[in-house]
Amino acid sequence: MTIAALELLSFGLGRIVAAAADAGHRLALLTSDRAVYRHELAQLRPDALDVVDVDTLDPAAGAAALARIPDLAGLINSTDTFGIVAADLAAEFGLPGPAPATVRLLRDKAAVRALLHDRGLSRLPARTLTGGDPAADAATVLDTIGLPAVLKDTAGTSSRGVWLVRDEAALRAALTAAAGTPLRGGLFAEPLAAGPLYSAETLSWSGHTRLLGVCSRLVSPEPAVREEAAAFPVALPGPEAASIEEWLGRLLAAVGHEAGFAHVEFVLTEQGPELVEINRRIGGALVGEALCRRLATNVYHALIDTTLGRRPALLDAERDAGPATGFVLVYPASAGTLTGWTGLDTLPTFPGAPEWYPTLSPGDRVRYLDDQRGCTGILLTEAATAELALHRALAAAGSVHPVMAP
Secondary structure (H helix, E strand, O other), X not given: OEEEEEOOOOOOHHXXXXXHHHOOOEEEEEEOOHHHHHHHHHHOOOOOOEEEEOOOOOHHHHHHHHHOOOOEEEEEOOOOOOHHHHHHHHHHOOOXXXXXXXXXXXXXXXXXXXXXXXXXXXXXXXXXXXXXXXXXXXXXXXXHHOOOEEEXXXXXXXXXXXXEEOOHXXXXXXXXXXXXXXXXXXXXXXXXXXXXXXXXXXXXXXXXXXXXXXXXXXXXXXXXXXXXXXEEOOOOOHHHXXXXXXXXXXXXXXXXXXXXXXXXXXXXXXXXXXXXXEEOOOOOOOHHHHHHHHHOOOOHHHHHXXXXXXXXXXXXXXXXXXXXXXXXXXXOOOOEEEEEEEOHXXXXXXXXXXXXXXXXXXXXXXXXXXXXXXXXXXXXXXXXXXXXHHHHHHXXXXXXXXXXXX
């Protein structure tokens, strides 16, 4: 039998192939860009999986590709951009999967915010904007949201289409920039929550949610919101961790997420946790790898389980069986063409067993530096605690420098 995936996150493919094989299945990856998986494919035997080249945003093309798989057992739905197409195709083929209406809701950040605000699960309101009339949108933000505020793409990913504004001049400049920026959805505004950013990594089944751990999220100074580093798991006091787990369960139940991983970003404010966004998948970058190491198991077995419509054994796994991890995203100082990196040869001299996960290859162009599109690679280290792992990752990453040609 075969399990198909309509695209995946950049990292984790090798572990998914292994988890599928352990369940007696072969993986077929449907993708429109093999380059996304360069690093992972290079670690696998050429015959370890089937890679099918197809326009993964075209439902008809996806359906035709799936129809050519005679023993299709399931369709993995693990990405934001392709989630709606995958959910619709799973329903069309009679495969287990999330309700397409739930996936559509979670792809609309404004609708999620409004729903949770109405139910008392978020203190922040949301207001949709025209996205094309900066003067009218400025008036809407000032009259209904106030400052400071965040402007967002309702269907944005990877920190793209996000503007933090603290005064009227910045608001008008951001709205002008947004009017000239292609968005995946529409533009909306919400109040800015003050506090450190975290992500909760959860697993649900039949409406019950388990908190697998909380990941710190370090971002660049305002006004940009580029993600720069993370560490897992954050050592929260017991009562606070239990309170956050209960809050997460109510959030996910409210939006109809009943099974599978969720990556819930939140700000820990003076008044408690405040939602940033919900993604119905495992965390991106190296969050999946961090989970595997901390829980001392291949957590992607749970992805295979939920894809096949069965309760994941990971719900019963030990919480702290392995090392903590920290990782740093390495960006160039300027745009241009990546020619390589200096400092990679020095990594073995640093503590924490540093590992380098490239996200770009020499010859790739870097056009954007304000979001994760500019990341050239990720440096991961281990330690007994997330704090020590992050310190090690920062130290090692400081020696790695992308070399750019104009």
